[in-house]
Amino acid sequence: MKSKLTQICVEKGCNNTALACRGLCWSCYSKGRRQGKWEIRYNDDPIDVNQLDLAYMSGFFDGEGSISLKVKTRPKVAIQVQIQISNSIKKPLEIFSKTFGGKIFKYHKKNKNELPQYKWGLNSARRSKVFIKSCMPYLKIKQDVGELALQALEIQIPHSKNNKKYTEEQLNVFYSIKNEIIRLNKCS
Numbered sequence: 001m002k003s004k005l006t007q008i009c010v011e012k013g014c015n016n017t018a019l020a021c022r023g024l025c026w027s028c029y030s031k032g033r034r035q036g037k038w039e040i041r042y043n044d045d046p047i048d049v050n051q052l053d054l055a056y057m058s059g060f061f062d063g064e065g066s067i068s069l070k071v072k073t074r075p076k077v078a079i080q081v082q083i084q085i086s087n088s089i090k091k092p093l094e095i096f097s098k099t100f101g102g103k104i105f106k107y108h109k110k111n112k113n114e115l116p117q118y119k120w121g122l123n124s125a126r127r128s129k130v131f132i133k134s135c136m137p138y139l140k141i142k143q144d145v146g147e148l149a150l151q152a153l154e155i156q157i158p159h160s161k162n163n164k165k166y167t168e169e170q171l172n173v174f175y176s177i178k179n180e181i182i183r184l185n186k187c188s
Ligand SMILES: [Zn+2]
Pocket: 009, 010, 011, 014, 015, 016, 024, 025, 026, 027, 028, 029
């Protein structure tokens, strides 16, 4: 794997890539900005992964991964496109996290005789968009669902930055995409 997503400064309007501390670039950090919670931010540049690696990952995701839409109503309405892969082998998931970001968790199944599982997931809407767009040309099963997820991300992404409420129309669109994804996941 040659490269991964580039991290950029979390300060609004700043796109510096040389980071100092707490997700800030040297310039913003020296100004004493951003004391509270922060999350790693990535730029939207296309990632430089070779085509064979992408084809491998897309095939793996096609078979083992999932795309779903979640709606949370408390404490306030929040919508989220969820990209996940579960597997009993950690190594393939590490390729995904190295390339597209996101974390890997270990969990145990209810049946103690079964192997522990690893789950990789993306919880950033922007990274989810980069991921789906990168894999899209190679997907053979999840292409329709991927297309729908990209539409849903267009609703989610502008809200990741500000705290505005979703309009009723946006929520309706999101719910109809969600239902369509459920239908497609059942058919395939
Ligand atoms: Zn900065």
